[in-house]
Amino acid sequence: MTLSDGATQGRHAWIEPGVFEVAPGVHRIPLPLPSDGLRAVNVYAIEDGGQLVLIDSGWALEEARDQLETALGKLGYGFENVRRFLVTHVHRDHYTLGVTLRRTFGTSVSLGIGEQPSLENILAGRADGQASELRRWGAGELAALVESARDGDDKPPDHYEMPDDWIEGTAEIELTTRTLRAVPTPGHTRGHVVFVDANSSLLFSGDHVLPHITPSIGLEPARAELPLGDYLDSLRLMHSYPDMHLLPAHGPIADSVHTRVDELLAHHDERLKQTEQAIRNGAGTAHEAALKLGWTRHNRHLEEMDEFNRVLAIGETAAHLDVLVARGSLRSSTVDGVVEYRTVAT
Numbered sequence: 001m002t003l004s005d006g007a008t009q010g011r012h013a014w015i016e017p018g019v020f021e022v023a024p025g026v027h028r029i030p031l032p033l034p035s036d037g038l039r040a041v042n043v044y045a046i047e048d049g050g051q052l053v054l055i056d057s058g059w060a061l062e063e064a065r066d067q068l069e070t071a072l073g074k075l076g077y078g079f080e081n082v083r084r085f086l087v088t089h090v091h092r093d094h095y096t097l098g099v100t101l102r103r104t105f106g107t108s109v110s111l112g113i114g115e116q117p118s119l120e121n122i123l124a125g126r127a128d129g130q131a132s133e134l135r136r137w138g139a140g141e142l143a144a145l146v147e148s149a150r151d152g153d154d155k156p157p158d159h160y161e162m163p164d165d166w167i168e169g170t171a172e173i174e175l176t177t178r179t180l181r182a183v184p185t186p187g188h189t190r191g192h193v194v195f196v197d198a199n200s201s202l203l204f205s206g207d208h209v210l211p212h213i214t215p216s217i218g219l220e221p222a223r224a225e226l227p228l229g230d231y232l233d234s235l236r237l238m239h240s241y242p243d244m245h246l247l248p249a250h251g252p253i254a255d256s257v258h259t260r261v262d263e264l265l266a267h268h269d270e271r272l273k274q275t276e277q278a279i280r281n282g283a284g285t286a287h288e289a290a291l292k293l294g295w296t297r298h299n300r301h302l303e304e305m306d307e308f309n310r311v312l313a314i315g316e317t318a319a320h321l322d323v324l325v326a327r328g329s330l331r332s333s334t335v336d337g338v339v340e341y342r343t344v345a346t
Contacts, residue, residue: 005253011212014252015040019071022253023200023245025177029071031058033093037309041093042249043068044204045075049176051083055195055204056249057098057109060159064097084108086173086180087163088206089192090115090122090220094249096159112184113166114191117222122160126221130311133223137318138285138338145307167193180204185238187231188215190224196241203244203257208234211251211260214267216312217319226326228319232268235261268320275320276329276343284340286318293317 005020005028020028025047030040044055052072058064072078085098085107098109111119134143167173173180173195181196185208195204207215218227238261246254254260278289290302290313302313321341324330332341 012039014042017067017071019045019074022247023202026197026200026202026247027071027075028247028253029068031064031067031097032061033059033064034061038093038250040250042247042251044247045072045077046175047075047177048083051081051176052077053084053086053175054082054098055086055247056088056094056206057085057096057101059093060096060100065101068097079105079107082107084110086167086182086195087111088194088204088208088249089189090119091189091207092157092159094206096157099161100159102161102164108164110165110167111163112182112191112193113168114184114186115189116166116191118190118220119160119162121221122157123162133318134287134311134314135337136334136339137314138287138340139310139314142287142307142310142314146311149307183237183241185234186224187217187227187234189220190222190227190230192234196244198242201242201244202247203238203241204247205257206249209238209246209257209260209264210248211246211254213250214264217316219312219315226319226322228268228323229326232265232323235265272320272324275317276324278317279321279324279330279341280343284342285338286321286341287314289321289341290314290317 005022015030022028027045029043029045031043033039033041041058043058046053058068079101087095087098090111101107102109131143131147167182171182173182178197178199182193183196185192185194188207192206192208194206194208217231218224224230238257243256243258246257246260274293275289278292281292283289283292295302295305295313302310325332330341331344332339
């Protein structure tokens with residue numbers, strides 16, 4: 001069966017505002033983001049016995065709140081009818097609007113327990129470990145820019161709070177009309193979860209499996225030891241489930257989770273080869289390797305990118321290098337606080 005939500009066709013048509021039925025009782029609601037890169041996030045509204053359960057919530061922006069209210073109204077509901085937010089991960093475009101709506105309407109907010117260390121850091125005003133990581137990766141000048149941008153901004157953001165409950169391990173979530181299975185899929189973040197609706201053959205994939213882009217790996221206040229290794233394991237885990245329709249957080253819906261998982265695994269296999277070659281070609285740090293790689297589908301040079309995306313790119317490179325070390329393809333050592341990589345002598 002081919003799944004369609006009736007949205008206008010085209011690569012970017014999915015960002016158009018509205019409410020789109022993707023399956024009986026399940027509706028996709030794209031909400032705006034303040035970025036030229038990712039311009040929208042999909043929130044999924046599940047009708048559930050006269051109330052709603054939402055997968056993800058959107059960014060705590062007035063425009064996003066207004067669009068969500070309008071969309072729910074078209075379904076005959078209001079914010080007071082949203083019983084629960086099931087959030088795939090702690091990033092602000094998924095979590096923070098749910099937190100702000102809870103303050104008025106008392107809606108329950110659930111989050112994977114693996115997000116607890118990062119959320120604790122955020123609430124303690126320790127949300128940005130990027131500068132120290134960048135120094136470890138050999139990008140001291142970029143670290144100074146990051147620190148300068150954050151100078152004096154060490155208070156926790158007011159749109160973050162603890163969830164009402166933590167989702168621990170693989171858990172069955174009983175709704176009135178269906179059962180969802182929460183499945184931990186660490187990688188994009190430590191506590192990322194996806195939600196499986198087996199009876200409807202739907203995967204609410206958050207940022208774990210995206211149809212057109214690869215998610216960032218390990219950009220979080222409490223970075224995992226081997227985030228790319230976690231991510232690749234989490235991708236392979238999807239093959240232990242029957243193939244399902246893909247309901248992603250960013251991008252249009254798709255008919256096959258397995259097809260996209262295979263594409264993502266192949267992408268990272270190729271990227272690992274390219275990253276190892278960068279070290280063989282003389283790079284010694286993650287920053288130096290990132291300078292030798294192409295970025296985005298346009299194969300841009302690292303220095304052509306804005307500050308935020310350079311941080312992402314260097315972090316991604318470090319994640320690939322650390323997997324290569326774990327596999328024995330490279331070796332690493334730390335010299336004056338900087339991690340240096342080298343090939344294995346043969």
